Amino acid sequence: TDGEYRDDSHGRCVTIERYCEENIHINRDNLEDLIEAHKPTRLRRRDKRNHQIVFLYSEDDLDKISKKPAS
Secondary structure: OOOEEEEOOOEEEEOHHHHHHHOOOOOHHHHHHHHHHHOOOEEEEEOOOOOOEEEEEEHHHHHHHHOOOOO
16 A cells, blocks of 8 residues: 555545645644544555554544544
8 A cells, every 4th residue: 555545345545644734724743643532443554665554544534533533
């Protein structure tokens, strides 16, 4: 993957970095806190650019939690 992946059951999945690049109004630290609080489903994939394992999250899930305050 190169920061995003199309999954049959989860739709478009992206890394935190890619999501923040596309949604510049979202602070990465705040998003990471929201992910920790809400524990959305994450997919593990190998990044083609550097051959590292990356975690991707459903764009729909990130949209939902980024609009909610951290609990």
